Amino acid sequence: MNHPFLPLLVMFAVASVIVVALLTVASLFGPKSTNAAKNDPFESGNPPTGDARIRFSVRFYLVAMLFLIFDLEVVFLYPWAIYFRHLGVFGLIQMGIFLVILTVGYVYVWKKGALEWD
Amino acid sequence: MQALLDQMIQEGAFAGVPKEVVYTIAMVLTAVVVLSAFVAPLAGVTSWLERRVWARMQSRVGPNRVGPQGILQWLADGIKNIMKEDIIPTAADQKLFPLAPYVVFMGFLCAFVVIPFGESLIVADLNIGILYLLSVTSLVVVGILMAGWASNNKWSLLGGMRSAAQIVSYEIPAGLSVLTVVFLAGTLSMQGIIKAQGWRPWDWFMFHNPFTFCAFFLFFTAALAEGNRTPFDIPEAESELVAGYVTEYSGMRFLFFFFAEWGNLYVIGAVVTTLFMGGWQVPPVTDNPVLLGILQFLTFFLKAYFWVFVAMWIRATLPRVRVDQLMGLCWKYMVPLSFICLLGTIGFMFMDTNSRRIFGAITLGFAIATIINFFRRVGFQFRSAKPEAYWKPHI
Numbered sequence A: 001m002n003h004p005f006l007p008l009l010v011m012f013a014v015a016s017v018i019v020v021a022l023l024t025v026a027s028l029f030g031p032k033s034t035n036a037a038k039n040d041p042f043e044s045g046n047p048p049t050g051d052a053r054i055r056f057s058v059r060f061y062l063v064a065m066l067f068l069i070f071d072l073e074v075v076f077l078y079p080w081a082i083y084f085r086h087l088g089v090f091g092l093i094q095m096g097i098f099l100v101i102l103t104v105g106y107v108y109v110w111k112k113g114a115l116e117w118d
Numbered sequence B: 001m002q003a004l005l006d007q008m009i010q011e012g013a014f015a016g017v018p019k020e021v022v023y024t025i026a027m028v029l030t031a032v033v034v035l036s037a038f039v040a041p042l043a044g045v046t047s048w049l050e051r052r053v054w055a056r057m058q059s060r061v062g063p064n065r066v067g068p069q070g071i072l073q074w075l076a077d078g079i080k081n082i083m084k085e086d087i088i089p090t091a092a093d094q095k096l097f098p099l100a101p102y103v104v105f106m107g108f109l110c111a112f113v114v115i116p117f118g119e120s121l122i123v124a125d126l127n128i129g130i131l132y133l134l135s136v137t138s139l140v141v142v143g144i145l146m147a148g149w150a151s152n153n154k155w156s157l158l159g160g161m162r163s164a165a166q167i168v169s170y171e172i173p174a175g176l177s178v179l180t181v182v183f184l185a186g187t188l189s190m191q192g193i194i195k196a197q198g199w200r201p202w203d204w205f206m207f208h209n210p211f212t213f214c215a216f217f218l219f220f221t222a223a224l225a226e227g228n229r230t231p232f233d234i235p236e237a238e239s240e241l242v243a244g245y246v247t248e249y250s251g252m253r254f255l256f257f258f259f260a261e262w263g264n265l266y267v268i269g270a271v272v273t274t275l276f277m278g279g280w281q282v283p284p285v286t287d288n289p290v291l292l293g294i295l296q297f298l299t300f301f302l303k304a305y306f307w308v309f310v311a312m313w314i315r316a317t318l319p320r321v322r323v324d325q326l327m328g329l330c331w332k333y334m335v336p337l338s339f340i341c342l343l344g345t346i347g348f349m350f351m352d353t354n355s356r357r358i359f360g361a362i363t364l365g366f367a368i369a370t371i372i373n374f375f376r377r378v379g380f381q382f383r384s385a386k387p388e389a390y391w392k393p394h395i
Helices: A006-029 A058-082 A084-112 B004-009 B019-059 B072-081 B095-115 B130-139 B139-150 B154-185 B190-195 B210-226 B251-276 B289-317 B325-349 B353-385
Strands: none
Touching: A006 A084, A006 B019, A006 B072, A006 B095, A006 B251, A058 A084, A058 B154, A058 B325, A084 B325, B004 B130, B019 B072, B019 B251, B019 B289, B072 B139, B072 B251, B095 B130, B095 B139, B095 B251, B130 B139, B130 B190, B130 B251, B130 B289, B139 B154, B139 B251, B139 B353, B154 B190, B154 B210, B190 B251, B210 B251, B210 B325, B251 B289, B325 B353
């Protein structure tokens, strides 16, 4: 209450204590027996073949990049939204130009087929 | 909270104790109470209620053995999970694997800091409230990616990657829909957004204009997708991915993932209520602050829980979508639609109050007509199908 973010820190600390306490209790009560088959990764009952850290589809990277671009755009809009009434028509025109450029980018991405998932 | 504490200090209730110590103790106590007496039973009871509601919708009984109507099922499940072995596979990353459920759980718990249960019932009314909530719930993505990668299991990796792609994609329509409300309220603070609305339905942002009405549905859909709920639960699609990113988890760590999922349902309901449905606003019926606080809490809780129930209903009704349908829906429909909603709302802000109210009334009328039509259709289908309905809600 001296600092607005102090309650956040307290909440975080209390939550950590609760999580650690629950895990400690669980490790006290739970059975501990190990064997090789139990500690293998699950692959539908078959013996696991190779490592799971193989290359995966490039589409996930594409989604990540699109997310970065468009989420940054949304973050840029938040300050404008708060000061919208103060900035008035001038701010609207400025942000309008920004949004038009962004829309052109969106249409380009769509036409290039980056939004397809096949 | 703050005002009450100041008043107690003024009256000398904590004589001889430094002010900072009182504040810190009060904050720790609030956090403990919110977490253990509200969040834990809430997530637990939601898990039980979901199984019950789902069972009734499928003409089954559901869990009804532990406690009255089975309401203590969640405690039994929790105790059972504490008694289970905590397996960490030898092939898994020994540091990241145990840490992942913790990150997911933290991301969900920290969202409760800014949820306004009542006018004075809020842990901290941050001035960046809704932005903080959007960002801290994104911590869940990190946890899910960690879980998927660290498990060193092909199912887990696929589930984790799918989940991350889905959550980050749906973050954009969600963010744009929230933005429509931020434009109208002119603030990011959760209490500020609620105070910009009123207790009457036509004062809610949901019925402000037709575009916010659309934004509401877009936000709810995107929030369901971010919470990995059916029909968007492909990351844990048991028919193709075993259990997705939780395949290798057991015992308490497994429980943390699902605790976060059910708790998140309430967070979704609470955010929808805050942004679009007037939050805790109640008609001015009493001057008693305690009574008013209880009334506000109940109003907020019931509104939020209604959307939790709708999410359960959707889960019982709709089939799961495919991956390409999921991503296509987000990028090709929801992003442009939420963008149009945003622009439309900006347009409405330039309109004078009287003509704006006419559009608000039309929106409200349309919503009421839709609901009436929905129940008429349900009634018609129900009568024409002549089911052997069993109306008793409990058994």
